[in-house]
Amino acid sequence: MDDEEQAAIAEAAGISLMELRLKRTRLIGGRVSLRERANGDCTFLDPNTRKCTVYAARPVQCRTWPFWDSNLNTPADWERTKAECPGAGVGQLVSLQDIRRQANQRSL
Structure with a gap:
């Protein structure tokens, strides 16, 4: 996930870019990726509606x-x-x- 995608997600989620990077992403093979919950769901997937809470800003990995x-x-x-x-x-x-x-x- 590139810097532009990270900034868009942070804005859509209403969080700072630093919070996104510290709490919602991880490095996999040298690439930044969104974190998942223990059950494998993305942290931006609403567990009740099963919809993405940052859908309009989702990165290439999701699109x-x-x-x-x-x-x-x-x-x-x-x-x-x-x-x-x-x-x-x-x-x-x-x-x-x-x-x-x-x-x-x-x-x-």
Whole structure:
């Protein structure tokens, strides 16, 4: 997550950039990522409504879900993703070209 995304999330959440960085993010492989709760939910996912509280400011890591390599490596990975996320595999069909474009955003 880059500095611009972090600033947008902090503003949308009504918290300081420092608070976001200290309490809501972590480093994974040299990249800044949003923290999750013990159950795997993002800290910005409202547990009651199951909606993102910073949706308009969500970073690339969120905008590209579920088109992450870990979800697309094998058909079994995709089936696991669909079982874990009720929104995966439903709705409008996304072309392979769009999936690749979105997936490439994460590897920049």
